[in-house]
Amino acid sequence: MTRYLIGIDNGSQSTKVTIFDENGAVVSQGRRALRPSHTPRPGVVEHPDDDLWSSVGAACREAMAGFDGDPADIAGAGLCTIRFCRALLRADGTLAQPVLSWMDERVSRPYVHEDDSVARVTTSSGYITHRLTGEFRDTAANYQGMWPIDTDTWQWSKDPQVRENAGIPAEMLFDLVMPGETLGRVTEAAAEHTGLPRGLPVVATANDKAVEALGCGLRHPGTLLISLGTYIASMTTGDRNITDAKGFWTNFACVPHAYLYESGGIRRGMWTVSWLRDLLGEEVVARARETGQGVEEYLNAGAAQVPAGSDGLMAVLDWLAPVEAPFRKGAFLGFDGRQGRFHLYRSVLEAIALTMYDRASTMADGLGTGFERVIVSGGGAGSDVMMGIIADVFGTPTARTAVNNAAGLGAALCAGVGLGRFADVDEAVDAMVSVDVEFRPDSINHELYARQHEVYRDITRHTDEVFRRSARIFG
Numbered sequence: 001m002t003r004y005l006i007g008i009d010n011g012s013q014s015t016k017v018t019i020f021d022e023n024g025a026v027v028s029q030g031r032r033a034l035r036p037s038h039t040p041r042p043g044v045v046e047h048p049d050d051d052l053w054s055s056v057g058a059a060c061r062e063a064m065a066g067f068d069g070d071p072a073d074i075a076g077a078g079l080c081t082i083r084f085c086r087a088l089l090r091a092d093g094t095l096a097q098p099v100l101s102w103m104d105e106r107v108s109r110p111y112v113h114e115d116d117s118v119a120r121v122t123t124s125s126g127y128i129t130h131r132l133t134g135e136f137r138d139t140a141a142n143y144q145g146m147w148p149i150d151t152d153t154w155q156w157s158k159d160p161q162v163r164e165n166a167g168i169p170a171e172m173l174f175d176l177v178m179p180g181e182t183l184g185r186v187t188e189a190a191a192e193h194t195g196l197p198r199g200l201p202v203v204a205t206a207n208d209k210a211v212e213a214l215g216c217g218l219r220h221p222g223t224l225l226i227s228l229g230t231y232i233a234s235m236t237t238g239d240r241n242i243t244d245a246k247g248f249w250t251n252f253a254c255v256p257h258a259y260l261y262e263s264g265g266i267r268r269g270m271w272t273v274s275w276l277r278d279l280l281g282e283e284v285v286a287r288a289r290e291t292g293q294g295v296e297e298y299l300n301a302g303a304a305q306v307p308a309g310s311d312g313l314m315a316v317l318d319w320l321a322p323v324e325a326p327f328r329k330g331a332f333l334g335f336d337g338r339q340g341r342f343h344l345y346r347s348v349l350e351a352i353a354l355t356m357y358d359r360a361s362t363m364a365d366g367l368g369t370g371f372e373r374v375i376v377s378g379g380g381a382g383s384d385v386m387m388g389i390i391a392d393v394f395g396t397p398t399a400r401t402a403v404n405n406a407a408g409l410g411a412a413l414c415a416g417v418g419l420g421r422f423a424d425v426d427e428a429v430d431a432m433v434s435v436d437v438e439f440r441p442d443s444i445n446h447e448l449y450a451r452q453h454e455v456y457r458d459i460t461r462h463t464d465e466v467f468r469r470s471a472r473i474f475g
Contacts, residue, residue: 005021010128012102018063035049079125110146140154144252182419224364224373254414300386312336393449
């Protein structure tokens with residue numbers, strides 16, 4: 001009898017809900033875009049109203065509407081949500097205020113109790129868990145950042161200083177469970193909101209990057225995963241909780257007591273690609289329509305005709321400045337009249353690859369390892385030109401997985417292991433994760449990019465002073 005698993009992926013820009021069979025094939029899916037963030041003043045970035053729960057409900061209903069199997073054959077759902085968010089709840093589990101985005105400055109500071117109606121402080125996964133199941137339980141693996149968590153034991157810290165630094169009283173915290181454990185079952189109210197079967201088990205996963213890594217089959221320390229999302233990061237795996245690393249940090253993995261090492265990343269990474277696409281405007285839309293292509297397909301086809309290195313045009317990707325250098329801005333350098341719109345587009349793709357090569361190399365040095373293979377996930381992985389650039393920059397085979405929604409697959413996979421459909425994670429990965437295509441590096445392009453990297457890695461050292469001074473004028 002065929003059984004099915006649901007992956008709920010509440011990401012930074014949308015919520016995607018996918019129903020998979022146990023071979024990893026997509027059976028049905030739903031998607032609902034998140035509303036634009038509410039930013040009433042600098043440093044405050046909130047998800048408006050109850051947008052996370054609304055989007056989960058809409059995406060679930062769409063996925064269930066497209067499912068032509070028997071709902072009784074759905075074994076369970078894995079829940080994955082955006083990391084580094086903070087949700088303040090009343091005693092009944094409803095929102096006391098909108099959920100704080102990972103981009104909100106308050107999530108990097110201790111909790112301050114300013115509203116007596118707040119009875120619980122949790123993550124976005126804790127909040128959605130409660131809405132789905134009525135339980136005040138959450139995965140331990142989504143508590144990175146300003147939380148009183150012991151990253152060795154994966155439990156709430158018993159150190160009074162750690163608790164005081166976080167500012168959250170013990171009675172306001174959720175109960176913690178490990179990835180693969182059942183959080184609860186879908187309530188009648190949640191079933192009405194989502195269309196999910198009442199009583200369906202909801203299984204804990206981890207933070208969104210860790211779940212994405214699992215859905216890509218990242219299991220070997222010699223493999224690097226590049227996640228092309230709103231925030232671009234590169235990751236590899238290990239079993240040590242490294243707390244004093246330089247150039248990377250240690251995150252919880254989707255397997256209990258395993259860890260994910262994550263390099264520095266790019267804020268507003270693929271958002272910058274979308275920004276440029278929209279900036280190029282109606283002329284590009286019209287030309288794409290004339291050729292029977294979508295806008296991104298048209299831009300990717302044009303970028304593929306631009307030589308490696310974009311004739312010297314280089315992009316600096318700080319469209320959202322890093323916390324440690326708030327004065328930084330994005331820039332294009334190297335115009336000399338040869339470049340056009342496709343050079344602009346390709347230079348952004350090359351800047352992503354060059355930046356992540358630099359940051360992944362720093363992580364590799366810190367771990368004392370090297371990477372023999374690269375896996376790429378996220379929306380940008382669908383671009384052959386992006387995949388080819390990454391392969392050429394890294395000089396290693398670079399694979400794209402068959403299922404684009406890796407976080408959704410990872411959530412479903414985790415549910416399958418937790419519910420006993422697979423003996424362990426490795427068996428589940430073998431059954432559900434497959435490669436779509438692998439790109440081999442071009443040796444001539446790799447040599448050019450290696451030379452370009454010698455220039456590119458120092459580029460912000462030269463632009464910092466310009467932007468530091470201009471920030472005094474323009475902010």
